[in-house]
Amino acid sequence: MENTTKSRILDEALVLFAENGYKGANLRDLAARLGLSKSALYKHYASKEDIWNALLDRMIAYHAEHFGSAEHLPQMPKSTEELYVLTMKMLHFTINDPRIILTRKLLLTEQFHDERVCKLATKHFLIGTENIFTIIFEKMMEDGLLKKEDPKMLAFIYTAPVTTLIQLCTREPDKQEEVMRRIEEFIKYFIKIYGVK
Amino acid sequence: MENTTKSRILDEALVLFAENGYKGANLRDLAARLGLSKSALYKHYASKEDIWNALLDRMIAYHAEHFGSAEHLPQMPKSTEELYVLTMKMLHFTINDPRIILTRKLLLTEQFHDERVCKLATKHFLIGTENIFTIIFEKMMEDGLLKKEDPKMLAFIYTAPVTTLIQLCTREPDKQEEVMRRIEEFIKYFIKIYGVK
DNA sequence: TATTATAGTGACCGTTTGGTCACTTGTCAA
DNA sequence: TTGACAAGTGACCAAACGGTCACTATAATA
Numbered sequence: 001m002e003n004t005t006k007s008r009i010l011d012e013a014l015v016l017f018a019e020n021g022y023k024g025a026n027l028r029d030l031a032a033r034l035g036l037s038k039s040a041l042y043k044h045y046a047s048k049e050d051i052w053n054a055l056l057d058r059m060i061a062y063h064a065e066h067f068g069s070a071e072h073l074p075q076m077p078k079s080t081e082e083l084y085v086l087t088m089k090m091l092h093f094t095i096n097d098p099r100i101i102l103t104r105k106l107l108l109t110e111q112f113h114d115e116r117v118c119k120l121a122t123k124h125f126l127i128g129t130e131n132i133f134t135i136i137f138e139k140m141m142e143d144g145l146l147k148k149e150d151p152k153m154l155a156f157i158y159t160a161p162v163t164t165l166i167q168l169c170t171r172e173p174d175k176q177e178e179v180m181r182r183i184e185e186f187i188k189y190f191i192k193i194y195g196v197k
Numbered sequence: 198m199e200n201t202t203k204s205r206i207l208d209e210a211l212v213l214f215a216e217n218g219y220k221g222a223n224l225r226d227l228a229a230r231l232g233l234s235k236s237a238l239y240k241h242y243a244s245k246e247d248i249w250n251a252l253l254d255r256m257i258a259y260h261a262e263h264f265g266s267a268e269h270l271p272q273m274p275k276s277t278e279e280l281y282v283l284t285m286k287m288l289h290f291t292i293n294d295p296r297i298i299l300t301r302k303l304l305l306t307e308q309f310h311d312e313r314v315c316k317l318a319t320k321h322f323l324i325g326t327e328n329i330f331t332i333i334f335e336k337m338m339e340d341g342l343l344k345k346e347d348p349k350m351l352a353f354i355y356t357a358p359v360t361t362l363i364q365l366c367t368r369e370p371d372k373q374e375e376v377m378r379r380i381e382e383f384i385k386y387f388i389k390i391y392g393v394k
Numbered sequence: 395t396a397t398t399a400t401a402g403t404g405a406c407c408g409t410t411t412g413g414t415c416a417c418t419t420g421t422c423a424a
Numbered sequence: 425t426t427g428a429c430a431a432g433t434g435a436c437c438a439a440a441c442g443g444t445c446a447c448t449a450t451a452a453t454a
Binding site (some may be wrong): 009031105121122125153157160168189 | 220275289305306307308309312318319324350354357360361364365368369379382383390
């Protein structure tokens with residue numbers, strides 16, 4: 001990540017927009033967090049909306065880079081145990097990384113106010129992980145690690161419950177332990193049913 | 198539903214809060230929608246926050262009445278076909294009723310700004326339907342209609358994917374057909390696996 | 395050294411917002 | 425008939441907001 005003022009503005013804008021929404025965030029707070037005067041912001045961005053759009057550009061680019069390209073695919077699991085470990089590792093990351101937490105909050109609170117947020121939310125909460133696990137499950141079925149079913153359907157019923165619990169954890173962080181336990185249980189149950197012994 | 202001014206204010210407040218968020222909604226628009234002057238609102242509620250709290254009281258009471266009490270349980274399915282029909286009927290209702298759509302929007306956009314919204318969101322998106330289907334599945338297992346598994350786990354993996362797709366439909370209403378098709382597919386797949394022939 | 399572009403400041407502006415207040419109207423009971 | 429109360433109006437207020445502008449400091453370049 002860069003550390004220019006222009007980039008730092010977006011960093012703090014993410015915090016404020018995620019915590020207060022677009023309408024609720026104000027440029028005085030943003031400037032204060034950066035140790036700048038409000039008018040300094042206008043040397044880097046033309047308006048509040050301009051900051052918002054630049055932040056969205058960055059979020060969209062980040063998602064495309066990490067979830068859209070084939071090169072960022074995780075290592076294919078060679079056993080159902082490895083599927084469990086891989087999923088839990090991805091989970092720990094997505095549930096603890098402050099920036100991703102803020103991104104999730106922003107997507108949820110602004111999904112109805114901005115079309116680009118709307119599209120990105122669908123990718124983030126549905127299509128992104130679904131696609132990745134479709135590929136993973138296809139491979140695991142080929143390798144005889146999973147029962148042969150429609151890999152898309154399997155990816156859906158695997159990722160959707162996890163996504164639901166991640167959203168719960170984003171909403172109520174104090175339930176993190178409960179969420180982790182339930183996801184572990186769920187994955188083990190899933191493997192019990194679809195894993196090939 | 199009542200049709201007093203006090204109640205009508207809440208009706209329109211739901212629309213505005215759901216569409217613009219608490220911060221984004223303003224009392225002039227609200228008054229205009231009601232054909233009232235802004236100051237008239239203050240004859241019924243002490244402040245914007247007071248309106249918000251009254252609306253939330255009503256939402257919480259509504260949810261408790263329709264999802265918390267035993268008397269509002271749906272008729273127990275006597276076959277897996279009836280489970281399919283029941284689920285699709287509940288789905289059509291929850292996906293098309295304007296007030297419930299607005300409620301979902303409000304829960305999603307304000308879940309991080311208000312603790313009561315936070316709690317209600319968890320009930321609405323997770324615990325509520327989960328509890329209902331736990332009871333339904335327990336009964337269906339007793340009746341030999343479903344394989345005997347942990348009914349709570351089954352309710353979770355049944356409702357979570359549906360909830361995910363309902364949220365997609367709330368976000369992108371033009372995908373309603375796709376969502377309905379996917380849910381149908383999912384339910385049939387679920388019944389294929391857990392239904393007793 | 396003089397010039398120029400960049401980054402930053404603080405005072406200021408117009409608009410929007412939640413909220414108040416004196417006043418009016420209609421209804422119903424004493 | 426009158427008095428009291430609830431419901432509604434429009435003008436007004438202070439605060440918060442996004443945005444502008446003249447000005448300063450710094451550092452690189454000609």
